[in-house]
Amino acid sequence: MASRFLPFLLLLLLLLLPPLPFSRSESFIGVNYGQVADNLPPPSATAKLLQSTSIEKVRLYGADPAIIQALANTGIGIVIGAANGDIPALASDPNSAAQWVQSNVLPYYPASKIILITVGNEVMMTNDQNLINQLLPAMQNVRKALEANSLGGKIKVSTVHSMALLSLSDPPSSGFFIPSYQNTLKGLLQFLKDTESPFAINPYPFFAYQSDPRPETLAFCLFQPNAGRVDAGSGIKYMNMFDAQIDAVYSALRAIGFKEVEILVAETGWPWQGDSNEVGPSRENAKAYNGNLIAHLRSMVGTPLMPGKSVDTYIFALYDEDLKPGPASERAFGLFRTDLSMAYDAGLSKSNTTLKPSSTVWCVPRAGVSDAELQASLDYACSQQSIDCSPIQAGGKCFEPNTVASHAAFAMNLYYQTAGQNPWNCDFSQTATLTSQNPSYNDCVYPGAST
Known part of the structure; x- marks a missing residue:
């Protein structure tokens, strides 16, 4: 068992502290609002839907005026995009950039809280050298157009990259960008550093699982109990693929001298259905990935190389997009159906609750769960930095009875x-459940949460 944990009494003290304000704890959770569909609800209905959730940021792939206007006065941060096809004009003519800002920003800001403009999407992977060369000048001209309207310090400018930009990503400490792109990247990163704008990337553990469809890889991708993977370069044990991918990006940035540039996750998600020959899509997996990702972000644990903060993350996607080409999974990433109902509960509703007794609740193993499953959950809980499992080690107050079930119950709780005391924090691959019956015994005290 790991030993790098806070003292147990300190943890008990922390449990008594009031929680952070809700909005502050959710500000890093966003969603992608794709529109490749012919059945989407009106923007006004979408705005109301978003306000009923803990989503505080929305990324658009374009700059749809109806959506931007519908989000006015909601306080929701908005990312708008200039398409790849816009880049040549934006790069060659400052007046074109000024007109783009004039049309897509000025009529709506500040009532509509535009926070970021993304110029192009995965441009580096197009293999169009002319377009790649035009990317930075386009970003610079858009930035100058914002500055001309006194918005340079209020609205950031960036571009979005594919994870394929990395020639190495495993183990995370070896993260490295494709060498032939590094000169271009250094120019882009210097711009991001100078303007304090984020490096936006699209990590998808879903695709990592498709290329390695073993059960242990699925658990690693879904933030579920697993044995973890040790980075041979750093000695760090990673417990989920998301952290591993983000730290690989951090390592790549560090390798070329830009570790201080903030990372932003522009897209990540998991499809809830797919074709019969596709590995991984299911409602259960989508709920596990997105629900556990959200819980991970809310925990503010961060990644091993960037501890103590959560990376701004935009989940793909708000709705299914029925007109997208490709396999069925491409059309089934939606968190919500187009009738505004949830495709599954990822824990985003402000009213999301389970078990509401007017007492205290604890997290304990479900009946009938095997020792092997409980051992995996026990190992996972005790591997987390904030968990002190010393009470269930030999000599501890909760060591007896010395059974997997008893030790797992303490660690799970x-x-x-x-x-975070959220329902998804008591899931453990469906091996745990909430109870209002206090499992404490003798001198072994289980901390409880009032609800």
């Missing part, structure tokens, strides 16, 4: 209480 401690994880639930410290990770």
Whole structure:
């Protein structure tokens, strides 16, 4: 068992502290609002839907005026995009950039809270050298157009990259960008550094699982209990693919001298259905990935190389997009159906609750779960930095009875209480459940959460 944990009494003290304000704890959770569909609800209905959730940022792939206007006075941050096809004009003519800002920003800001403009999407992977060369000048001209309207410090400018930009990503400490792109990247990154804008990337553990469809890889991708993977370069044990991918990007940035540039996850998600020959899409997996990702972000644990903060993350996607080409999974990433109902509950509703007794609740193993499953959950909980499992080690107050079930119960509950006391913090691959019956015994005290 890991030993790098806070003292147990300190954890008990922390549990008594009031929680952070809701909006502050959710500000890094966003969603992508794709529109390749012919059945989407009106923007006004979408705005109301978003306000009923803990989503505080929305990324558009373009700059749809109806959507931008519908989000006015909601406080929701908006990312708008200039398409790849816009880049040549934006790069060659400052007046074109000025007109783009005049048309897509000035009529709506500040009532519509535009926070970022993305110029192009995965341009580096187009293999169009002319377009790649025009990307930075286009970004610079858009920035100058914002500055001309006193918005340079209020609206950032960036572009979005594919994870394929990395020639190495495993292990995370070896993260490295494709060498032939590094000169171009250094120019882009210097711009981002100078303007304090984020490096936006699209990590998808879903695709990592498709290329390695083993059960242990699925658990690693879904933030579920697993044995973890040790980075041979750093010695760090990674417990989920998301952290590993983000740290690979950080390592790549560090390798070329730009580790201080903030990383933004522009897209990540998991499809809830797919074709019969596709590996991974299912409602259960989508709920596990997005629900556990959201819980991970809310925990503010961060990644091993960037601890103590959550990376701004935009989940793909708000709705299914029925007109997208490709396999069925491409049309089934939606968190919500187009009738505004949830495709599955990822824990985003402001009213999301389960088990509401007027007492205290604890997280304990479900009946009938095997020792092997409980051992995996026990190992996972005790591997987290904020969990002190010393009470269930030999000599500890909760060591007896010395059974997997008893030790797992203590560890599961401690994880639930410290990770946010949300229903998804007491899931453990469906091996745990909430109870209002206090599992404490003798001198072994289980912390509880009032609801």
